[in-house]
Amino acid sequence: MNVVFVYFDFMKGAEGKYHEGIASLSAYLKLHHHTARLFHITERITCDRFIEIFEEKYRTADLVAFSATTNAFCYAADYAAQLKKRRNVLTICGGIHPTLHPEEAIAQPGLDIICLGEGERPLQELCDRLEGAKDISSIQSLWIKKDGKIFKNPVRPLMEDLDSLPPADRELFDYESTTDYKLRRLAFMGSRGCPFQCTYCCNHALRKIYPNKRCYVRFKSVDRLLREIKQALNAYNNVESIMLHDDILTLNRRWFAEFARRYPREINVPYVCNSRFDLLNEEICDQLHKSGCIRLQLGLESGDAYIRNDILKRNQDEEQILRISELCRQKGIEIYAFTMVGIPFENLRRSLKTVKLTAKIRPVNIQTTIYYPYPKTQLYEICRENGFLTDKKLDSLFEGQTVLNLPDYPESDILFACRNFKKTTEYYRRAYEFSRPGQIICEKLLDFLWMRPRLYNVMEPLYRKMKKAYKALKNDQAQY
Numbered sequence: 001m002n003v004v005f006v007y008f009d010f011m012k013g014a015e016g017k018y019h020e021g022i023a024s025l026s027a028y029l030k031l032h033h034h035t036a037r038l039f040h041i042t043e044r045i046t047c048d049r050f051i052e053i054f055e056e057k058y059r060t061a062d063l064v065a066f067s068a069t070t071n072a073f074c075y076a077a078d079y080a081a082q083l084k085k086r087r088n089v090l091t092i093c094g095g096i097h098p099t100l101h102p103e104e105a106i107a108q109p110g111l112d113i114i115c116l117g118e119g120e121r122p123l124q125e126l127c128d129r130l131e132g133a134k135d136i137s138s139i140q141s142l143w144i145k146k147d148g149k150i151f152k153n154p155v156r157p158l159m160e161d162l163d164s165l166p167p168a169d170r171e172l173f174d175y176e177s178t179t180d181y182k183l184r185r186l187a188f189m190g191s192r193g194c195p196f197q198c199t200y201c202c203n204h205a206l207r208k209i210y211p212n213k214r215c216y217v218r219f220k221s222v223d224r225l226l227r228e229i230k231q232a233l234n235a236y237n238n239v240e241s242i243m244l245h246d247d248i249l250t251l252n253r254r255w256f257a258e259f260a261r262r263y264p265r266e267i268n269v270p271y272v273c274n275s276r277f278d279l280l281n282e283e284i285c286d287q288l289h290k291s292g293c294i295r296l297q298l299g300l301e302s303g304d305a306y307i308r309n310d311i312l313k314r315n316q317d318e319e320q321i322l323r324i325s326e327l328c329r330q331k332g333i334e335i336y337a338f339t340m341v342g343i344p345f346e347n348l349r350r351s352l353k354t355v356k357l358t359a360k361i362r363p364v365n366i367q368t369t370i371y372y373p374y375p376k377t378q379l380y381e382i383c384r385e386n387g388f389l390t391d392k393k394l395d396s397l398f399e400g401q402t403v404l405n406l407p408d409y410p411e412s413d414i415l416f417a418c419r420n421f422k423k424t425t426e427y428y429r430r431a432y433e434f435s436r437p438g439q440i441i442c443e444k445l446l447d448f449l450w451m452r453p454r455l456y457n458v459m460e461p462l463y464r465k466m467k468k469a470y471k472a473l474k475n476d477q478a479q480y
Contacts, residue, residue: 001034001127004054004061005172006079008041008072013398016042016179020189020245021095021119022067023168028120031166034127037061038172047082054083063127066093066111070374071395073097073105081110092126092142094119100205100376106143106150114143117155117209118192120165157212162192162220167228175236184240185272186232190225190259193217194247196276199313199378200340200371203247217251222258226266233269241294242271249273250284260287270294272336277324278316285324289331295364296328299338303357304350307343311379318357325361337363341421342370342402342414344383351417352450356443358421359428368421370414372397373404416453420460424450 005022009015026036039058041050058064064083066076073093080091094115098105105114113136115122122141129136137146140156159165175181193216194203207216220228233239250256250273263271272295273288288296300321302308309315328335337358341351358366373380373389383389383404392403402414424446431442449456 001029001131002060002062003029003034003036003123003127004039004058004064005036006039006041006064006066006076008068008075010042010044011071011396011398013396016040016177018170018173018175018178018180018187019067020168020187023170023172024165025065025119025123026169026172027166028124029127030169032124032128034124034131036169036172040173040177042177047079050079051082051086055086059087061089062130064089064091065123066091066095068093068095068097068105070097070101071393071397073101074393077105077108077110079110081108084110090130092123094123096202096206099209100202102143102152106145112145116141116143117206118159120159121156155209155211158210158215158218160212160215160218162218163224167231170232170235180243184238185243186229186236186239187243187245188225188229188232189245190222190249191217191219191246191251195251196248197313197378199311199382200343200374202374202377204378205376219252219255222255222262225259226262229267229269233267239269242267242269244271244273246274248275248279250275250279250288253284256284257287260291263291268292272297274298276316277321280324280327282327285327285331285333289333293333295334295336297336297338298324300354300358300361301338301340302343302346302350303354304346307346307350311343311345311382313378321357322360329362334365335361335363336365336367337361339366339368339421340371341368341417342404342406342409344371344379344386344388344404344406345408346406347408348413348417348451348453352447355417355421355424355450356428359425359432362429366422366425368418369397370400370402370418371404413453416456420450420456423460 005026007019007022009017022038029036037058039054066080068076076093080093083089084091090112091110092113092115093105093111098114099116102114102116105111122139125139126136126142129139137144137151138153140153142153144151180187195217197204207213210216229242270292273293274297277298301312301314305318325335339354339358341354372394373383388404388406390403390405394401394403400418402411427446428443431439431446434442449459
C-alpha cells in the first residue's frame with residue numbers, strides 16, 4: 001500500500017518541525033513492506049492549491065492519512081472533503097482530536113476512517129487487509145464507514161514495549177527544510193505519556209481510553225534511545241544540540257540515572273529536555289549538568305498559588321520553585337520557562353504574580369501563551385460550566401488571543417498581560433538586583449504601572465526612548 005501522510009504544520013509556533021509520531025507510523029509501515037510519503041504543509045495554502053499539489057506529487061496514494069490536533073482538525077476535515085470530491089481515495093484521520101472526539105471526527109464527510117489512540121498497529125493492519133482485499137471493518141482502534149454503517153471498534157491496548165518499534169523514519173521529512181535544521185538540532189523521544197493530572201492538558205483524558213491504562217507511561221530502554229541518537233548523528237551533519245521532547249525526561253529516576261551516566265560517554269552533544277520543578281532535586285540537577293543538559297524547559301504556568309495549584313493542579317509551591325531554580329543556576333543549567341495568562345479565575349493582579357515569580361527564577365527565555373480551552377480537558381469543563389466559553393476558535397495557542405469571556409479579566413487586560421509579560425519580567429528582574437530600599441521603590445512603581453495598562457502603555461515606551469537617548473549621549477561623551 002502507498003500511504004501519504006498529510007501534516008498541517010503552518011500554525012504559529014509550529015512552522016515546519018519534525019514530528020516523531022508521524023515518523024514512527026511511517027517506519028512501522030515500511031517495516032511491514034508498505035510505502036509512505038509525507039505532504040508536509042508548512043505554509044498556509046488554499047484548499048484548491050492543496051488539491052493541485054496532491055495531484056502533481058501524490059496522486060498514486062492508496063490511502064491518505066491526516067494527522068490532526070484540535071486546532072488543525074478543521075483543515076483536515078475540509079481538505080479531505082474536497083479531495084474526496086476529486087479522487088476516489090480512502091482517507092483516515094488520527095491524532096489527539098479524533099481520539100478524544102471520535103463522533104465529531106467520523107461524522108465528517110471527507111473522512112472514511114478515524115484512528116483512536118496509538119496508530120502503528122491499526123494502520124499497519126489496515127494496510128495489510130486492504131492490500132489483501134480483506135474485510136477491514138473489525139480492526140481494533142479504528143472507526144470505519146462501510147456500506148452505510150459505522151463500525152466502532154474498541155481501542156486496542158497500548159504497546160508496552162517501545163523497543164519493539166523500529167527507529168523513527170526521519171528520512172520521511174526534508175530535514176534541511178525543517179525548523180530543527182535551522183536550529184542545528186535533532187529531536188527525539190525516549191518515552192510516551194505523562195502521569196500527572198494538570199487540568200489544562202489532555203493526558204488525563206487520553207489515558208482513560210486504553211484498556212491497559214496503567215501502562216500509559218512507557219520508556220524506551222536507554223540502550224535503544226542512545227542507539228537512535230547515534231544513528232541519526234551519523235546521518236546528519238552540523239548538529240549542535242539534541243532536543244528530547246519527552247513530557248518529563250527525569251520521571252523515572254533509575255532510568256534517568258543510567259541515561260545521565262552513559263549519555264556523555266556515548267553521545268556527548270549538549271541536550272535540552274523537559275521536567276518539572278517537583279521532580280528535581282540536587283542529585284538530579286547534578287546528573288543533568290554532568291550529562292550535558294544545557295537547558296531545562298519547565299512549566300511554571302502561574303505565579304499565583306491558587307491558580308497554579310487549585311485551578312491548574314500543578315501542585316508546586318513557590319519555595320520549591322525558587323530552590324530548584326537556584327540549583328539550576330549553580331549547576332550552569334539554563335531555564336526555559338512556560339507561563340500562561342488568561343486562565344479561568346485569573347485577573348490582572350494574579351497574572352502580576354506570575355510576572356514577579358518568573359523574574360525571581362531568572363529564565364534565559366520565556367514562552368508566554370494565553371490559555372486555550374481544549375475540549376475533554378478538566379479545565380475546559382470548568383469553563384463550560386461557568387459560561388466562560390465563546391464560539392471563537394484559533395489555529396494555535398500561540399495566536400496571542402483569548403477565546404474566553406472571563407468576568408474578572410477583560411480581553412484587553414489579557415492581551416496587555418501577554419504582550420508585555422517578557423519585558424516586564426525583565427524590569428522586575430533588574431529591580432530585584434537593587435539593595436532593599438531601591439528594590440521596594442522599583443517594585444511598587446512597576447506594580448502601580450502593571451495595574452494601570454493605559455498608563456503603562458504610555459510610560460513604558462517613554463522610558464525606552466529616554467534610555468536610548470541616554471545611551472546615545474554617553475556614547476557621544478565617550479568619543480570626546
